[in-house]
Amino acid sequence: MDAFLDDVKLLAAGEGGLVVEFGAIISPAINVCVQAFMRMVSGYKVNGIIEAVPSYCSVVIYFDPFKITRASLTKQIEAILADLQLTKLENLVRRVVHIPVCYGGVLGPDLDYVAKYTGLMVEQVIKLHAGQPYLVYMLGFTPGFPYLGGLSDLLIVPRQEKPRSRVPVGSVGIGGNQTGFYPIESPGEWWLIGRTPLKAFDPTRLEPFLLAPGDYVQFEAISLEQYFSIRHEVAQGIYQLKVSAEEQV
C-alpha cells in the first residue's frame, strides 16, 4: 500500500480544484487508498472544502480559494496522506449491498445472447454473475451509476455496436469487462441480462443513493414473482435493503 502513497500526485484543476492522484491504473489496491482518503477528508472537516469527488484512482477536491488557499489546503492534505500511510487499509470496513436481480426473460432480453457468445449455459451465466461481490470503484455517468469491478473473465462480451437509446431503469448489463445496473433511464450499450426491482437512485428518498463509492455489490437471483413483490414493497417504501458488513472478499 505504502508504495502507492509515495507516488501520490497533487494537481490543479482550476483555481478551486485540487486533484489527489493515487496512481494511473484501475486496481482495488489503489481504489482502497481513494476510499480511505475520502473517509479521512470527511472526518477532518477542513474549512473551505466544498466537496470531494472520488473516482477510480483519484479524488478531486473543490474548494473556495478565499476560505482556504491552495498552499494551506495542500498542507492539510499532506497531513491526511501521512495519517493514511499509518492506517491499515485492509481494515477499512465496507458495506456489501445485496441487489436482487430477475435474470433473463423480458427483463433480461440479452441473457441468451450472452450465453451463446460465451459458450456457457444460461444457468452458468447467472451463477457466475451472482457468484461473487463486485467492488463499487466509483459512481458517475448518471446519478448513482456504479462502476463495478470484478466481472468474471468468462463473462466478457464486447459492447453492443449500436447503443440502445433507452435502457429501462434497473436494467442489469454486461459490456466489455464491466457490469452494472442503470439507476435512471438512459442510453446504454451493454447487454441486458436482467433487472433489479430496486431503485439505485430516488431523489425523494432520505438517502437518495443506494450505493456509495467503496461498497461491494452482491447480486442475488430472484424469480419473476419475487421481482414484482419486491417492486411493490419498494414503491410502498417498506422494502428492507439487505446490507451486510464486509465478507471475505
Add this chain to the structure above:
Amino acid sequence: MITVIQQGDFTTLQDQGRWGYQAWGMPIAGAMDSYAYKLANCLVGNLETAAVIEMTGSGAAFRFDEETLVSLCGADMQARVNGEIIDNWSSVVIPRRGELHFGRTVLGRCAYLGVRGGFDVPLVMGSRSTYTGAKLGGVEGRTLQQGDVLYIGKDTFIPAKVQKLTAADIPVFSKTWTLRVVSGPQTHLFQAEAVLRFFSEAYLVTAADRVNYQLVGPKLAMLDKVDVISDGVGLGAIEIPACGLPYIVAPDHGTTRGFPKIGYIIQVDFPKVAQANIGDTIQFQQVTEAAAIAALKIKRTAYARIRKQLG
C-alpha cells in the same frame, strides 16, 4: 400565479445548483451564467438562493395574474411588457394581468427572469435547479411548457424597488470571446506545440447546451496515446477527446469522464461561456492561478458593492 403562454427554445428553472452530491454522480446543474443569475435576484431583493427562469436562444412569454416585481438579466431578448420594450439588467413592475414576452436573443445566449420572492417549486436534494438528464428539479424535471403554471415563493430579504444596474456593472457581450484559462490536471500530457496552438488560434462554437460546448479549431495531439482513467471533472474544464477537438464542461455535465483536461476556464469567465452562441469565436488566453484569483476577488468585491447599492 404566472402562466407560461409561450415556452421558448429551452426554458428551465435554475438556482445556484445542487452541490454536495457529485461523489454519487449527481451533476451540479444550476444557472449557466452565475453572474446574471445573482443579479436577477439582487434586483428584486431576493435571497441569493432563489430560483429564476433561464431562457436559451429564443425566450418565453408569461402572463401574470397579480402585479409583480420582476428582473431581467443576461442575454438581450428584447423583452416587452404589454408590447412595450423594457430595459435589460433592470427590475420592472408587471401590472395585474400583464404579459411579458421575450423574443429571440439579439446578443448573448442565456437570459434570466427573476420574480420577487423567487419561483416556488419543491427543493430536490437542496436545490430547485432543473436537471433534465435525470428528470428532476424545477417543474417535473423538464423544460417549461406552454400552459405551465408557476407560483411565487418567499425567498426575499429586503424591500425592493424598480431599479437598473449602472452601465459599468453590465457585462459587454459580443460574438468573439476571450476566455482566460489556468492549467488542468493533464496539461502536461499534451505536445508543447498543441498547447501553444490551443492558446494562439481561435475556436468556433459548433454546438452548445447545458451539458457541454463543442468547439472546432486546431486539433490537439497528446504526447503519447494515453488512456486517461475516468476522474472528476468540474465546471469550466476543457476536455480533449480522442478527436482532438475541445469540449467545455457545463453545469449538467457528468461528474466524471475519461478525457484529459488541458485546462480550466477561470471561474470569473464561465458566464462568458454561458453567453457564447453557436457560430461565435473563442480565443483562449493562458493566465496564472494568481491572476485567476485576483480576477475572482475583483468580481466578488464588485458584487458585494452592487448588492449594497441595490439594497
